Amino acid sequence: MNKNDTLLKTLFVGITLCLVCSIIISLTAVGLRDQQKLLKQKDQQSKILSSAGLLTNQKNIEELFMAIEERVINLDTGEYADSLDPKSFDGKNFESEDYSKDPLTSVQLSSDTDISSLKRRENFIKIYFYKENNNIKAVILPVRGLGLWGTLYGYLAIEPDLNTIIGLEYFSHKETPGLGAEVDNPRWKSKWRGKKIRSSSGEFKIEVIKGLVNLESPERKYQVDGLSGATITSRGVSNMLTFWLGELGYAKFLNKLKVEIENEEALNV
Amino acid sequence: MSKAREVLLNPIFNDNPIALQILGICSALAVTTNLYPTLLMCLALTSVLCLSNLFVSIIRNHIPTNVRMIVQITLIASLVVLVDEILKAYDYETSKTIGVFVALIVTNCIVMGRAEAYAMQNGPWLSFLDGLGNGLGYSLILIIVATIRELFGSGTLFGYEILILTQNGGWYLGNNYMVLSSSSFILIGLFIWLLRSWKVEQIEEPEFQVARNNLETKEAGTRV
Numbered sequence: 001m002n003k004n005d006t007l008l009k010t011l012f013v014g015i016t017l018c019l020v021c022s023i024i025i026s027l028t029a030v031g032l033r034d035q036q037k038l039l040k041q042k043d044q045q046s047k048i049l050s051s052a053g054l055l056t057n058q059k060n061i062e063e064l065f066m067a068i069e070e071r072v073i074n075l076d077t078g079e080y081a082d083s084l085d086p087k088s089f090d091g092k093n094f095e096s097e098d099y100s101k102d103p104l105t106s107v108q109l110s111s112d113t114d115i116s117s118l119k120r121r122e123n124f125i126k127i128y129f130y131k132e133n134n135n136i137k138a139v140i141l142p143v144r145g146l147g148l149w150g151t152l153y154g155y156l157a158i159e160p161d162l163n164t165i166i167g168l169e170y171f172s173h174k175e176t177p178g179l180g181a182e183v184d185n186p187r188w189k190s191k192w193r194g195k196k197i198r199s200s201s202g203e204f205k206i207e208v209i210k211g212l213v214n215l216e217s218p219e220r221k222y223q224v225d226g227l228s229g230a231t232i233t234s235r236g237v238s239n240m241l242t243f244w245l246g247e248l249g250y251a252k253f254l255n256k257l258k259v260e261i262e263n264e265e266a267l268n269v
Numbered sequence: 270m271s272k273a274r275e276v277l278l279n280p281i282f283n284d285n286p287i288a289l290q291i292l293g294i295c296s297a298l299a300v301t302t303n304l305y306p307t308l309l310m311c312l313a314l315t316s317v318l319c320l321s322n323l324f325v326s327i328i329r330n331h332i333p334t335n336v337r338m339i340v341q342i343t344l345i346a347s348l349v350v351l352v353d354e355i356l357k358a359y360d361y362e363t364s365k366t367i368g369v370f371v372a373l374i375v376t377n378c379i380v381m382g383r384a385e386a387y388a389m390q391n392g393p394w395l396s397f398l399d400g401l402g403n404g405l406g407y408s409l410i411l412i413i414v415a416t417i418r419e420l421f422g423s424g425t426l427f428g429y430e431i432l433i434l435t436q437n438g439g440w441y442l443g444n445n446y447m448v449l450s451s452s453s454f455i456l457i458g459l460f461i462w463l464l465r466s467w468k469v470e471q472i473e474e475p476e477f478q479v480a481r482n483n484l485e486t487k488e489a490g491t492r493v
Contacts, residue, residue: 010333017328017340021347028351032358039361172365177302178422178448187437228436229445 044171051169052130052138052157053193068140069129076107076123078252089126099124113248115239116145121248128155136160136261141250143168145240148232150174152183152240158197160261162254165195165206168237180233188227196221197245206241208234277398280406282468287410288461289471292378296370297411297457298450304427306367307415309360313352313371315404318380321345322400325388332389341384342375349374379403414456422447 003009045065049055054064070086073079099105100122107121128140137160144153154170167189175181182188197206205222210231213223226234243249286292293314300310324344325332332340353371356364364371374380383403388396419425421444424432433439446452465471 004331004333005335006333009331010336013328013331013333013340014336017343021343025347025350025354028354032354035358036354036361039358043361176448178443178445182436185436 047169047171048128048140048155051155051167052140053167054130054138067130067132069131070126071129072124072126073253074124075121075249075253078254078256081124084124086126089124098122107248109248114243116236116243117151118145118243127250127253130157135264138166139254139257141244143240143244143249145236145243147173147175147183147236148180148230149176152233152236154183156241156244162258162261163197165192165197168192175230175233178229180227180230182227182230183233183237188225191224194221195224197241204242204245206245207238210234273395273398276395277402277405280399280402281409282406282464283471285406285410285464286379286382286403287407287457288464290379290382292382293380293407294453294457296373296377297407297414298453300367300370301411301415301418301453302422302448303419303425304412304415306363307411309356309363310367310370311404311408311411313356314374314377314379314407315401317345317348317352317374318383318404318407319397319400320348321380321384322388322396323393324348325384326391326393326396329389337389338381338385341381345380345384346375379407410457410460413460414453417456418447418452422452 004013042061045068046055046061048068049061049064054067055061056064070089072081072084072086072089074081100118100120105123107123109118109121125142127142129136130138130140138157139160139162140155140157142153143156144151146152150173152170152173152175154168154173156168157166158164159166169189170183173181173183175183195206197204199205199222205219206224207222208224208226210226212225213220217223245251245254280286284290287294287297296310296314301307321341321344325341328340349372352374353364353368356371357368383399387399391399416426420431424430424434424439424441424443430437430439432441434441434443436443
């Protein structure tokens, strides 16, 4: 019998190898954790800034992000949830359970309201304001919803009139490259700028249509060109906006915010 | 040709892991839509391959034969985790797109195949070169496939516009098939065909001969 094949040697080699490998891996993982976190945060910040059209090459992301104010809100009441610190709020509660999955902090969606296939919706969510001299210049809302292959996660930025879109930026999705993944195409993204969410009578209008927007049509300010070859992704984007800007999404909060902004404007005048 | 040079250069054309051994093509299908992630993937695989060959070779005289595959896989998996962590810490954007395929290097047949077939019998330096050579052979094919797919699928190379797409106001209608994974099957197939027309010795013996058509023999019989 080969001297390597004794039980003792087998155990010795196995255990030593596992120990050495696990120590090296743990050390690397711990050593790189801060760097990884930083990059992840930077990525998210750059998407938040870019949704509001604030990303320029001249300034670095941290500096630009200084102008962004983070607030946690309660989607059920539409009020600010100031008991939760926005700096440390990351969509997880103290037991590191996802807010959107924990039965205590989320609501089950019924099949007729759950148009974006979210299954549950969290009660608390972090939103962002871009302010200049204490005046709100943009409101940035996280949105997510099912596309073709998986959930798209992104940010929708709207102007302080709370009805005009500045931009829509996705930071994570699994759509087909060249088709659905064209949601990342700068040309398509630029089509969102200036589109209106609701008509003057308050009816919800914004949608991604099939094909190109007819430039003569009176509906054009509520319509965005569909992504060719990606009907399901386009529909997913429409559904996501319908859900998140609707009653179960930000509608309550936006109504309160509108009053707040109008009051402030009245004071300034 | 010296032994070291042979070990390093052979896997590139003569014994290419993808084209001749047909190993590790899963990642070749998945990551090659764009050149930049492809390059990172090649780098990740080559470094894992070199290091796993090196370490397996160093401890080869102490590996008990009955658990040798478990030992190899443990080493490979640890290296892959390291590479994945480093990628996440230095290029988060790309790690989002290729992260899952980096983790799947563990199951890439080339890595385990070389450890078992070469590093278990040869010294550390030659094993390292063997890993490098096979990594380069793998990279060569991936880069060729990715160049073709990115250029004709999205009209760009490394993200720079070469052929301006119609949806960006240009003249080139992107080939949507090129952005789908299955197109790399065809590209790899074409590459293998070209390679084997050049290096005829790579053509395999047919496993069986097709029997002659019965009808034909009958006809031939009546004609006589």
